[in-house]
Amino acid sequence: MAIDALRVMLVQADAVLAERLATEIRSYGHVVVGPFADMHEAIEVAATVQAAILDMAVQPETGLWLADSLQRSDVPFVFLTERGNAALPQRFKGRHTYPRHRHAAPLLADLHGQRQNLRPADDDSLGAIATQMMQRSRRIMPDDPSAERLVEATLQRAVAQRTAGRAPDDVGDWLLRLLDQEYRLRGRTHLH
Incomplete structure (x- = not known):
C-alpha cells in the first residue's frame, strides 16, 4: 500500500x-x-x-x-x-x-x-522549492523564526556556490541537500 x-x-x-x-x-x-x-x-x-x-x-x-x-x-x-x-x-x-x-x-x-x-503541482518551480525548504525547516527547527533563519542561510550558501559555478541541474534536490548540510553544520547558530 x-x-x-x-x-x-x-x-x-x-x-x-x-x-x-x-x-x-x-x-x-x-x-x-x-x-x-x-x-x-x-x-x-x-x-x-x-x-x-x-x-x-x-x-x-x-x-x-x-x-x-x-x-x-x-x-x-x-x-x-x-x-x-x-x-x-x-x-x-x-x-x-x-x-x-x-x-x-x-x-x-x-x-x-x-x-x-x-506537494505543489509544479515541483520544479522556485516557489515550490521554497515551500519544500520551509516545510522541512519547520520540521527540524523549534520555531518559525529559527526555521526562516535556516532557510535564509541555506539560500545565501546556494547563491555563493552558484556564483562560483557549482549548481547541479536538479536545483530543488540540491537546495534541500544544502538545507540539511546547513542544519547539521550550523543548526544551533540559527536558534537565537
Missing part, C-alpha cells in the same frame, strides 16, 4: 491498541515514532516526523497544542476519537477523525493523501 515510507508518530492512550496499530503501520513499511501515551513525550519528537496519528483521549488540551504545531508545519495528521468532528475546535473541523479501534490502512491512506495535497 505504501508508496513512500513515512516516519509516523503514534499517540494512543490504550497500550493494546497502540501496539496493534504500531505493528500494522510497520507491516506497511513505515517507521513508527512512539507509540506515546503522553503528549509531552510526543511533543519532544514532533519535529522529526512526517505524519501523525493523535488519539484525543491522551491529554486533549496538550494534544490540540501538538495538532496546532503539526498543522503550522504542514505535517499530515489524523485524530482518533469516538466523538467525531464534534469534539474538535473549529480550527480542526476539516480534519479527518477515525474511531480509536480503526485499522491502520485507512489512516495511512489518508496521511498519504494529505502529503500528496501538500
Whole structure:
C-alpha cells in the first residue's frame, strides 16, 4: 500500500491498541515514532516526523497544542476519537477523525493523501522549492523564526556556490541537500 515510507508518530492512550496499530503501520513499511501515551513525550519528537496519528483521549488540551504545531508545519495528521468532528475546535473541523479501534490502512491512506495535497503541482518551480525548504525547516527547527533563519542561510550558501559555478541541474534536490548540510553544520547558530 505504501508508496513512500513515512516516519509516523503514534499517540494512543490504550497500550493494546497502540501496539496493534504500531505493528500494522510497520507491516506497511513505515517507521513508527512512539507509540506515546503522553503528549509531552510526543511533543519532544514532533519535529522529526512526517505524519501523525493523535488519539484525543491522551491529554486533549496538550494534544490540540501538538495538532496546532503539526498543522503550522504542514505535517499530515489524523485524530482518533469516538466523538467525531464534534469534539474538535473549529480550527480542526476539516480534519479527518477515525474511531480509536480503526485499522491502520485507512489512516495511512489518508496521511498519504494529505502529503500528496501538500506537494505543489509544479515541483520544479522556485516557489515550490521554497515551500519544500520551509516545510522541512519547520520540521527540524523549534520555531518559525529559527526555521526562516535556516532557510535564509541555506539560500545565501546556494547563491555563493552558484556564483562560483557549482549548481547541479536538479536545483530543488540540491537546495534541500544544502538545507540539511546547513542544519547539521550550523543548526544551533540559527536558534537565537
